[in-house]
Amino acid sequence: MNLSDYHISELNGVGPAVSEKLSRMGIETWQDLLFHLPLRYEDRTRVLPIAGLSQGQSAQVLVKVEHSGIRFGKRRTLICRVSDSSGSMDLRFFYFSKAQQNRLQPGQWLLCFGDVTYVSGVASMVHPEMTWVKDPSRPPLSDQLTPVYPVTDGVKQPLMRKLTDQVLAKLHHDSLPELLPETIKHHFQMDDLAAALRFVHRPPRGTSLTQLIDGEHPARQRLAMEELLAFQLSMLRLRNKVVREDAWPLAAAKQLNQAMLQQLPFSLTGAQVRVIDEIEQDLKQPHPMLRLVQGDVGAGKTLVAAMAALQAIEQGFQVALMAPTEILAEQHWNNFSDWFSALDIQCGFLVSKLKAGERREMLSQIASGEAQLVVGTHALFQETVEFSKLTLVIVDEQHRFGVHQRMALKEKGRYQGRVPHQLIMTATPIPRTLAMTAYADLETSIIDELPPGRKPVxxxxxxxxxxxxxxxxxxxxxxxxxxxxxxxxxxxxxxxxxxxxxxxxxxxxxxxxxxxxxxxxxxxxxxxxxxxxxxxxxxxxxxxxxxxxxxxxxxxxxxxxxxxxxxxxxxxxxxxxxxxxxxxxxxxxxxxxxxxxxxxxxxxxxxxxxxxxxxNDGFKIAEKDLEIRGPGEVLGTRQTGLLQFKIADVMRDQVLLPKVQQVARELLAQQPDTAQALIARWMSGREEYGQV
Structure with missing residues (x-):
């Protein structure tokens, strides 16, 4: 049996209503349930003395009922005074029945679990979970930490534990295939998948709660490793899908590049020269370039993009530059027009707020190829836009668009069976750990040198x-x-x-x-x-x-x-x-x-x-931003869903990333079926973010 083949409705306690609620939580199969991990844990393996309790603590106490009664005030409250050998406390109930009141008789022993608050200096628990105890010398303590799962209305913790118990009972090697390569398991000394899942769902008595919650326990690291590997595989497969297509190889631009450099009132920095050369080599290839250019504010990314555009234009092709806002698009259009007018290159401008007549004229210039460089916003990939011979797409501030939008622009440029090269620019320095994951489908260049004379702010x-x-x-x-x-x-x-x-x-x-x-x-x-x-x-x-x-x-x-x-x-x-x-x-x-x-x-x-x-170092600032706000916010709302991992955390687990990248490349090349199984297990439909 394979746990991914069994629907959640086949478990005891799951009717149509519960099945629908679980589905909304992303739980469709028994395997989905296993990968729905606890948020935190409660320690019900031991009893704490009343005298040692602190405000806000979740704790379990073994207590004897002293007396109980109803207090009338702003609200009717049942208060039960209980004690152990160290002191006394109150149990408070705002909703209760007569039968419940009658059961709380003096001398009755209770095992109570709840959050501790102090009212007028007395320890209290409001509506604790209670078990009636016959023999206080042998209380029914759990031998495992109690998991607390993410749930929704109508799905309570006891049900989640009951369902998980059923699936864990069926969990063995054959029911959940081991997909992580032995090389990586050996390198990090990791257990197999079944053992790791059993551990995180039902940690034994004595397990460090801090280590579990912080994701540092080997069992959680084992699962994080596999999830990161699945993500890397999906990104590499996306890249491979693109680079397997044909693109127009572009020879180096000689005349236009030279004319462009001669009109500049300054010299290029060494970093600009290096990145221009990297792009030039990419554009010479018969498959599409996929390159991300990072550079701090003022590093000269726009000029690097202009030099890339000239390489395409000199060969008689079109270039499109997409910016996230109209004001940035206008700024680019002004810059490129200033540079390119002296080179007799026509620049077009397309944004959604153009008047009808201006838009018709611009669409005509784009379709005819008269507009050799077209600058615009997302309006560039609307249905009515037809390019003539688009062979290079430049996307500025990529994180504001999302992969699917630049893929849409790529399809716009499909010409004679070939797709455009893609150059992605960002002035938002991306921490290395984030770039290794979010932009795994791109080669990366960094302009790490500012023009001479720039003084720090x-x-x-x-x-x-x-x-x-x-x-x-x-x-x-x-x-x-x-x-x-x-x-x-x-x-x-x-x-x-x-x-x-x-x-x-x-x-x-x-x-x-x-x-x-x-x-x-x-x-x-x-x-x-x-x-x-x-x-x-x-x-x-x-x-x-x-x-x-x-x-x-x-x-x-x-x-x-x-x-x-x-x-x-x-x-x-x-x-x-x-x-x-x-x-x-x-x-x-x-x-x-x-x-x-x-x-x-x-x-x-x-x-x-x-x-x-x-x-003033953008990369140091970006690292701190990532640490404080998380990857979704740093990348921008368009790509938040991209890095919503179930278990992994790119900051916490960054030490795993280099090995993950290496194994992902090997696995995709040597074991494509295993790679596909890993993607299917962990990505569960999220790959579409990268599709057109």
Missing amino acids: QTLVLPDARREQVVARVEQACRRDKAQAYWVCTLIDESEELQAQAAEVTAEQLAVNMPELSIGLVHGRLKPFEKQAIMEGFKQGDIDLLVATTVIEVGVDVPNANLMVIENPERLGLAQLHQLRGRIGRGQRESHCVLLYQAPLSRNGQARLEIMRET
Whole structure:
């Protein structure tokens, strides 16, 4: 028998209603039930003395009933005073029957389990789980830790334990095939799967609760290893599926590259040269490039992308660049138009808010190939868009899209049986542990060098109580030092509940406080041409102070801006704060960023802002962000589902990742059937995130 072949309805106690509720929890088969692991455990293997109990503790006591009675107050309460040799405590019941009251007779022994609270200095348990004990010298203690499972309405813990007991009784090697290779089991000295599952569902007396809950017990590590391996296999299979397709091999661009470099007022960094060469070699291949380019803010990723685009355009092909927001798409379009106009290359621009006539004209230019480089948002892969000869897709800030969206754009570019190359860029440094998992289908390049002359931004963390001083300093810098500044607000509309200053209100207040300054306002609700006009005015120096929401997080380059104030920074993630701060410090002058927080800060909030004050290193910040917020938040909402592991944790289990990657490659090449079985066991339908 194979446990994956048996439906959950074949277990005792599972009727249609319960079956439906279990299905909503992702439990369809007996195997699913085994992989639905406990959240935590209760220790009912021992009895604790009343005198040793502490507030909030979950504990089991063996006690004798002294007396009981009903107390009338705000609510009718049955209070039963019980004791052991160390002291006395109360059992409290808000819902009870006459029969239950009658059973609580003086002299009766009880085994009680519950959460401890103290009421007027007396230990209490509210509605504890109770077992009537005949012989107090031999109480019915469990010989295992009691599992507490994730459940839903209508599915209680006793039922989950009863069902799990039934399946555990059927668990042996033949019923749940061992799929983890012996090499990896031997390397990490791991038990077989059946033993690991038995242990985590029914840990024996004496097992360390801390080790179990923290995921550090060998049994949980064994399961985490297999889940990580299944995930890696699914990502590698996705990559193999793509690279098995044909792409147009592109020779190195010579004339356009040389002309492009000659017009630049600066030289490329060594890191840019290295990454450009890596991309060039990929594009020469007859199968699609899948490369992620990481670089901290200001490292010059856009220029690297431009050089890649020229390699395709010189061969007569089209390039598409997809950005997550219209303001970033506009910024890219402006940059590429400036660079490429001198090279006689036509740049197109496609976003959802174009007028009907403009859209028709742009679609015509894209379909004819007249638009050699097309910059846009997700509008690029809508049904009405037809490319001529698309052979390179550049995706900026990949984590805001999700794999399936760039795959959709890939299908748009299918031309004469060949698919486009893919270049993925991100200015959000991705911790190595996360990149090894979330982007296992991509080769990775890192631009780890900033242009010469860039000075690190000095960051100050100040409470909102010092707002007036900050306003005075900004005015002084803009008037006396001829600086330009950003004032970043986290909301457009006012919200008392979140205590966040609205951008529009802030702009009005600052205009009153600084009447001699030219103040602009930009946020996501403005029309594209309005945003563009304001940003252009700021870039040209016509605006001294730009009040903005986080729409200026990426893509805006104003070298003269060297001062930034970010309100309510405690509401933003570290990576987003780092992105915002990266808008300044692009010139030769010293730059300052003020994080103006609302007191009091939580301990977590203090730690986060302190990291921003201490370092400008995006990768260190990203590691801390991952540690604090978890992979789903760091990657962005579009990919949250990607790393929702049942057991594994990419931070905790990072030591396993290098070996997992090695074994995944070997397994996919040498034992594809085993690889498929592992994916089916653990991914259970989640692979579709990577499909078109």
